[in-house]
Amino acid sequence: MNIREIEKDRGFLLFVGVCLGIILAGIVVVLLNKPFVGFGIILNGLLMIVFRFYLLSTKPKEYFLQDERSVRIREKAGYNAYIATLIVIFLLMAFGSTIPLIGNANYRDVSAFIFFAGLSCFSIFNWYYSKKGG
Structure with a gap:
């Protein structure tokens, strides 16, 4: 999947938006003096994005279509x-x-x-x- 296909894929953009929201929530939790929990939430959001990119780069698009x-x-x-x-x-x-x-x-x-x-x-x-x- 190239960059043009990613820009048009609404499902992927929604997923990245949710992950960025999770990362932002983690930053807010860190600022509220709960660094252990906050950094865990931030790491969770980052890992979700990395694994999604990995899946998109290694699997064909037909793999994600559901019957x-x-x-x-x-x-x-x-x-x-x-x-x-x-x-x-x-x-x-x-x-x-x-x-x-x-x-x-x-x-x-x-x-x-x-x-x-x-x-x-x-x-x-x-x-x-x-x-x-x-």
Whole structure:
């Protein structure tokens, strides 16, 4: 992919814009006297841009085009992962007071667990629907 194709590719420009926003957020965090976290965010944004350039330079453009089947599988997996995440949140709210470890926890304490549950559900559903055939 040459420079003229990159200038016309809206998806890539949007991705670079988001990465630059992440880098800017990292700079703001560094200025708020949290250098360890801020430099981690900046490094994350830079690595995302470098890896995207690497992928674009080594793979043909057809590699990134998605067929209707994979789009439909991702939609179904995302919807079902959303429902599963809502169920996890409901169960934490309903039975959290009876479990001593969760009973005194606030949202910040369990948000990483909720995020991990949603992400793993999406991965499992995506794998399942890919094996099933849509």
